[in-house]
Amino acid sequence: MNTFKQQLYRFLRWTQTYTGTDMVYLASGTFWLNLNKLLGIVTGLGLSILYARYIDKDIYGNYRYILSFLSMFGFFSLSGMSFAMTRAVARGYDYTYKRQAKIIFLSTLGITVIGVISSLYFFFIKADIAIAMSLAVGALLIPFVEGTGNWRAYLNGKKQFKQKTIINVRAKVVYLAGMLIVVACNYFFDTSIPIGTLIMVAGYMLANGLPNLWYQLKILRTIPKGTRTEPGSITYGIHLTAAKIPQTIAFYLDGVLLYHFLGPVSLAVYSFAIAPVEQLKGLLNSMTAVAFPKFATSTANTLRKTLPTKLLKLIALTILIALMYIAAAPFVYNLLFPQYNESVQFSQIFALSLLAVPLGFLSYALEATKRKKSVYLTNAIFPFIQIGLYIVLIPQYGILGAVLGKVIGRLVSTVGTWIIFNSKTK
Numbered sequence: 001m002n003t004f005k006q007q008l009y010r011f012l013r014w015t016q017t018y019t020g021t022d023m024v025y026l027a028s029g030t031f032w033l034n035l036n037k038l039l040g041i042v043t044g045l046g047l048s049i050l051y052a053r054y055i056d057k058d059i060y061g062n063y064r065y066i067l068s069f070l071s072m073f074g075f076f077s078l079s080g081m082s083f084a085m086t087r088a089v090a091r092g093y094d095y096t097y098k099r100q101a102k103i104i105f106l107s108t109l110g111i112t113v114i115g116v117i118s119s120l121y122f123f124f125i126k127a128d129i130a131i132a133m134s135l136a137v138g139a140l141l142i143p144f145v146e147g148t149g150n151w152r153a154y155l156n157g158k159k160q161f162k163q164k165t166i167i168n169v170r171a172k173v174v175y176l177a178g179m180l181i182v183v184a185c186n187y188f189f190d191t192s193i194p195i196g197t198l199i200m201v202a203g204y205m206l207a208n209g210l211p212n213l214w215y216q217l218k219i220l221r222t223i224p225k226g227t228r229t230e231p232g233s234i235t236y237g238i239h240l241t242a243a244k245i246p247q248t249i250a251f252y253l254d255g256v257l258l259y260h261f262l263g264p265v266s267l268a269v270y271s272f273a274i275a276p277v278e279q280l281k282g283l284l285n286s287m288t289a290v291a292f293p294k295f296a297t298s299t300a301n302t303l304r305k306t307l308p309t310k311l312l313k314l315i316a317l318t319i320l321i322a323l324m325y326i327a328a329a330p331f332v333y334n335l336l337f338p339q340y341n342e343s344v345q346f347s348q349i350f351a352l353s354l355l356a357v358p359l360g361f362l363s364y365a366l367e368a369t370k371r372k373k374s375v376y377l378t379n380a381i382f383p384f385i386q387i388g389l390y391i392v393l394i395p396q397y398g399i400l401g402a403v404l405g406k407v408i409g410r411l412v413s414t415v416g417t418w419i420i421f422n423s424k425t426k
């Protein structure tokens with residue numbers, strides 16, 4: 001085994017002359033992150049098959065709408081803090097995590113307030129009991145999902161990818177068990193749409209929130225009292241969050257608009273169209289989580305010289321993956337999701353958005369090197385283009401409009417980020 005490991009490391013070091021990258025570090029890090037992503041894909045795929053076969057499309061559409069609506073206000077969870085946290089921890093400022101964790105949890109209560117107020121609107125104005133009840137419950141539980149999951153950022157900063165994967169596996173087991181109970185309740189008790197939606201939303205929140213809370217508290221106890229907080233880290237995290245507000249809204253607005261214009265069934269079809277591609281995107285994005293601690297110790301000039309060549313090679317690989325998915329999609333849906341065969345053509349078009357994934361490295365590089373103006377430009381301008389595309393295309397073309405809006409928006413954002421990265425903007 002040791003001989004095999006030595007040979008593998010020798011091969012990876014040899015490939016460094018071609019890639020110009022620390023392949024031993026990247027392979028060891030991405031192995032654990034990709035294992036975690038792979039387990040997530042297997043779990044998500046298994047649950048998706050069950051949802052397609054045993055969950056009514058109206059219930060599933062309502063469920064996706066509530067998650068999209070609440071997540072649209074996810075900026076209250078101060079997602080930018082996670083990047084600042086990873087950067088600070090990677091530089092030895094461990095106590096930053098403890099301070100930021102408290103701020104993040106309290107801030108997520110903003111989602112609760114908006115969710116509860118919105119549920120009252122659906123109950124008294126729209127007379128939609130299914131959405132009103134589930135939205136209220138989801139709003140009350142979401143701080144435990146969005147406000148306690150930043151232990152992942154701490155482990156990323158520590159480069160403890162193996163430990164992070166082990167913890168994620170345990171959390172996924174709890175999530176899988178919880179959602180299996182949800183599917184069983186909906187199927188065997190033949191629940192109504194309001195009750196079925198409520199069970200799905202509550203099950204999702206509890207199955208994700210309880211493991212997050214447990215591990216958050218566990219990791220907080222491991223941080224020594226004598227460690228330091230990075231000066232300016234909290235302010236920087238707030239800056240990153242503020243810059244990402246339009247991006248967060250843009251990411252979930254498509255689901256909200258589809259629900260309001262076409263109803264829950266169309267949203268269910270759309271959700272199944274984009275889900276497999278988003279899983280592939282997540283698998284590719286795991287490399288950025290590994291690279292981020294490295295970026296945090298590099299200068300902007302160094303990254304500007306070394307990244308472009310590496311990204312071009314990664315783009316070529318991504319094109320191959322996208323073409324393979326487009327060819328395989330009809331067979332995959334016919335085998336796994338025959339109830340959602342109408343999603344196939346939309347999913348094939350959406351696969352083109354994978355071409356934007358490699359340049360996600362550029363956004364991470366801008367954040368890691370504290371190029372604040374560039375971060376604001378990339379996260380404030382391009383999401384508005386995405387939002388504009390949704391507003392124009394979804395009412396006109398429905399599901400196809402949402403897919404085209406997402407693909408065009410991501411590609412425009414990718415090209416724009418490349419231009420900004422190579423500029424002298426700080």
